[in-house]
Amino acid sequence: MSRRYNSAIIYIILFAMIIQLFPQSSFAQEESGQEEIEEVVLFAKQPNEEIELFEDGKSDKVLVSIPDDTTVELIETEDQVSFVRYLQDSEGRTEWSGYVNILHIIPSDDAEEFRKLRLKPGFDIEKYQAEKMEEDKESNNNDLETKKQESNDKTIEITLNPKTNEPEEQPEKNSQKLIAPKAFSVTSESEVLLRGIALRDETKVYDEDRYTILGTYKKGYILEFHDIDKDWYMTAVPINGKTGFLSKSDVETAVTPQKSQKGVAVKSPVRAYSTASIASKVMKTYEYGTILDYKTFTKGWHEVTVQVNGKAQNGYIQAADIGKLETKLKGYALADPAYVYEQGDRKSTKLKTYKKGSILQFRAHDASWFQIDVAVKGKNQIGYIHKKDLTDKPPLLTGYALKDSTYVFGSRSKKGSKLKTYKKGSILKYRPYDSNWYTATVKVNGKSKTGYIHKNDVSDKPPLLTGYALKDSTYVFGSMSKSGSKLKTYKKGQSLKYRPYNSNWYTATVKVSGKSRKGYVHKKDVGDKPPVFTGFAKNASTYVYSKPDRKSSKLKTYKKGHQLKYYYHSSSWFKSTVVVKGKKRTGYIHVKDVGKATDISFVNPNRVYSYNHMAEDINKLQKAYPDLIKYKVVGKSEYGRNIYAVSLGKGKPTTFINGSHHAREWLTTNLNMYMVEQYAKAYQKNSKIKGYDVRKILNETTIWFIPMVNPDGVTLQQQGLKAFPKNTHASLIVMNNGSTNFKRWKANGKGVDLNRQYDAGWKTIKGNPGRPSYKNYKGKAPATASEVKAVLKLEAEIRPEIAVAYHSSGKILYWNYKQKSADYRRDHAYAKTIGKMTGYGLVYPGPNPSGGGFTDWFIQKRKRPGFTPEISRYVYETNPPLSEFNGAWRENQAVGLHVAQESAKLYMARNKKK
Missing domain, CATH: 2.30.30.40 (SH3 Domains)
Incomplete structure (x- = not known):
């Protein structure tokens, strides 16, 4: 300021606090971002879950899973991850360094509050962290405004004395006096050149006024300076032509004098940095156990000489990463096996052998070998193990489960939770953890979890x-x-x-x-478990013996066709468990006495085939061919007998075949049931019937059967009055025109002719007696008989493409009921084919057929093909003799397959039109 002025007003704005809030220009070379190491607490998203520690910030490789609520050292934070150091409690305490998602990091000061908050219902850690960030942002903005205001308040006016150029005290009440700094000279203070490191993320260098910032150094930067007083250092190198000053609290001074020492790398890798900061450039790395020459530098750092492009440069290693030469190192056998030699030479005598994964302690020896203490024949001896045969990281091992139930536990306790179970002999992957446990990573509900396997539960050798x-x-x-x-x-x-x-x-x-x-x-x-055989008794009396010997006592007897469960015992015997007098016994069945379903004939069509026979055989067939045959009850007869519907096949197109609308025509039930069984056998054996590929047809279609539409009528015709309540006998005799011989009975149990009950020309049916009778009575209204209702119910459910209703007798084929044009031509062609297959003559009805039959209704209602074959030679008012069955089977054995095959074609054609 010019001396011509008596006084000058200088406004000095004290912005030291404000300027700290903004980035300063930097003359240090390394990148920023490293924060001062502090302790934080890691919390999982949910209590008792684990936090994954990753190898690097962008890798998916998990180093270890850290338990919930664990304290770690926070080294630095970048983007969405933080670099932390974790000490795992185990033998020797294992140190891990890696990256975790910042979501899991809670400052130690906030940890107790967080523990309480997370227990509240609906707590969300992501929402909590987001709210905290918003609060911190708002707090920082408020602090900035406060500091700006304080700076404005501290703007003071100083008048300089024109003679002395020193400030004079001002009279204003609120004014503050600023003391001008003294001038310093290196010669007036210590001339010793000191070295040290910057401690702050932004270590500030001040001008002589101790307020003006000349620049900043990054944390860890190597500084040179002189000691000038108890609070300040003066930089050895001018900053922009000015002498700089460093606060002693911002600098750590290097030890003097530095000592040259030897040590060993106690982690892997040990990194040599360009400055005393892990945020700086890595100049070189050293493997675990490497012997290093270094100089002491500061409390936390050592100085090493590193060759870079042929030039020696100073590098800096964290003091915690280097131990004394005699430090016992912990590692794992990597070779399989790993040998201990008498000397540091692979050609020397082998003193001991270790399996891969064995946990070992050893000492550094030279660049290639470690020293290890071993006992040989009871005497302690120093041996040598090659560095390539060891690793400081637990290797991945392959082993085998030794127990029938080998568990992976959630903790190192056999009483703890079980994360996973393996069978004996299962091949497992795991890593050594301590003398009793391995660690293994398993999937639990789709998430990776670290578990523990006891060493006694696994082996590196496959068990028998x-x-x-x-x-x-x-x-x-x-x-x-x-x-x-x-x-x-x-x-x-x-x-x-x-x-x-x-x-x-x-x-x-x-x-x-x-x-x-x-x-x-x-x-x-x-x-690992013996397979259970399902078979069927082949003999009329099939025995379970007490010993594998036909001369031994018989424990149990089964009828032919009974389904049995048993196990293999020998080439001649099966073993089975049976209950005798309430107690379980082990018995033996001869292999010749049981067989597969295809070895057994369940249906005997050459007998008077009753309702009970049919019901029993349907059940047996379903058990014998569970993937192919299903059945259900679609209704009840007038006297409460079940009306069974049986499905055979796996395809969508359906065919409907039924029998025994008329009581005395029960031989058609024999035909229906035998057809079901023979088709199922052919399917299982993959054989053909009359050239038809049964398996292909039944895979593409489903045939539905109601083998006995009229169970009451059939039972009355076969067994007479004894099968019905006494109070019905009189009315039944009346309906039978006074006779007790019911062999001519045709109607249901209430005297209604079921094949005159369908609503197709019902009103004009001829020959109706007008009252319940053993034959021809059409009922008071169509579809009122419970048996007919059951048939119509099933038909509506399955919507068959073709229907076949078997009757007897006469060896003729009904196929036409008032069809016209295209339908007539289609059905006539089908009828001629079936006629040729069976040898039955086609019936060409006149212009006014009687009607009322099932296929009459089906043809008229659905406009689809319907056929009524009359099996056996003609008999008058009685059932066809059993001797007619074999011929009927020869004639009709392929009819069901043919109509099923044609049904598939009709189904496809109709769906194409849609």
Whole structure:
């Protein structure tokens, strides 16, 4: 300021606090971002879950899972992740460094409050962190405004004395006096050049006034300076031509004098940085156990010499990463096996052997070898183990479950929760943890979790397993290929011994021509439990014996066709559990006394086939062919007997076949039931009937049967009055024109002719007696008989493409009921084919057919083909004799398959039009 002025007013704005809130220009070379190390607490999204520690900020590789509510050291934060150091409690305490999502980080000061908040219903950690960020942002803005205001309030006016150029005290009440700084000279203070490191993220260098900031250094930057007083250092190098000053609280001074020492890297990797900050450039890395020459530098850092492009440069290593030479190091055997040698030479004597994954302690020796203490023949001895045979990270091991239920626990306690269970012999992956436990990563509800396996529960050698052949012919192959040579064959259910080999194969030792051979068994061909056989009694009396000997006592007897469960015992006997006098007993069944469904004939069509026979056989057939045959009750007869509907096949297009609308025509039930069984057998055997591919047809269609539409009438015709309540006898005799011989009975139990009950020309039916009778009475109204209602109910459900109603007798075929044009031509063609198959003559009715029959109604109502074959030679007012069955079967055995095949074609054609 010019001396011509008596006084000058200088407004000095004290903005030190404000300027700290904004980025300062920096003359340090390294990138920013490293925060001062502090302790924080990691919390999972939900209590008791775990936090994954990743290898780096962008990797999916998980180093370890950290328990909920764990304190760690926060080293630095970048983007959405933070670099932390975690000390895992185990033998020797394992140190992990890696990255976690910042979502999980809670400052220590806020941890207690967070523990309480997270217990409240509906608490969301993501919402909590978002709200905290908003609060911090608002708080920072408020602090900024406050500091600006304080700066404005501290704007003071100083008048300088024109003679002394020193400030004079002003009279204003609120004015403040600023003391001008003294001038310093290096010669007047210590001339010793000191070194140290910047401690703050932005370590400020001030001008002489101690307020003006000349620049900043990044944390860890290596500084040179002089000591000038108890609070300040003066920089050795001018800043923009000015002398700079550093607050002693912002700097850590290097030790003097520095000492040259040797140490060993106690983590992997140990990094040498360009400055004393892990945010700076990594100049070199050292493996675990590397012997290092270094100089002491500060409390937290050592100085090393690093060669970069042939030039020696100073690098800096964290002091915690280097231990004394005699430090006991912990590691794991990596080689399998890992040898301890007498000398540091692989050609020297081997003193001891360790399995891969063994936890070892050792000391640094030289660039290639570690020293290790071992006991040889009871004497302690120093041995040497090569560095390539060890690792500081627990290696991934492959082993085998030893117990029938081998558990992965949620903690290192066999009383803890079980995360997963493995069968004996299962191939497992795990890592060594301590002397008793391995760690394993398993999936629980789709999430990876770290669990623990006890060392006694697994082995590195595959255990010998006992299993059972699951296929009829289970092979031991000469190689791991099902197309390879077969060394041995086992029958289904036979036991065999083998060991786990890989994910698809077991190994087994078998005798071939008297010599032991190693073979392979596919895992899908064997199981750890004996397979249960389902078979059927073949004999009229099939016995379960007390011993595998036909001369032993009989524990139980089963009728032919009874379904049985049993296990393999030997080539001649099966083993079964039966209940005798309320107690379970093990019994034996001879292999010749039981068989598959296809070995048994359930339906005997060459007998007077009753309602009860039919009901029993339907049940047996469904059990024998559960994937192919289903049945249900679609209604009740007038006297409460079930009207059964049976489905055969797996396709959408349907065909409907029925029998025994008329009581005395029950031979049609024999035909229906035999057709069901023979078609099912052919399907199972993949055989053909009269050239028709049964399996193909039944895979593409479904045939529905009501084998006995009129169970009351059939029962009365076969058994007479004894099968009905006494109070009905009189009325039944009246309906039978006074006779007690019901062999001519045609109607249902109420005297209604069911094939005159359908609403097709019902009003004009001829020959109606006008009252209930053994034949021809059409009822008071169409579709009023309960049996007819059941038939119509099923028809409406399945909507068949073609219907066939079997009757007897006469060997003729009804096919026409008032069809016209195209429908007539279509149905006539079908009828001629069926006529040719059966040898039955086609009936061409006149212009006014009687009507009332099921196929009359079906043809008229649905406009679809319907056929009524009359089986057997003509008989008058009685049932056809059983001798007619074989001929009827020969004539009709392929009819069901033919109409099913044509139904599929009609179904496809109609759906194409849609």
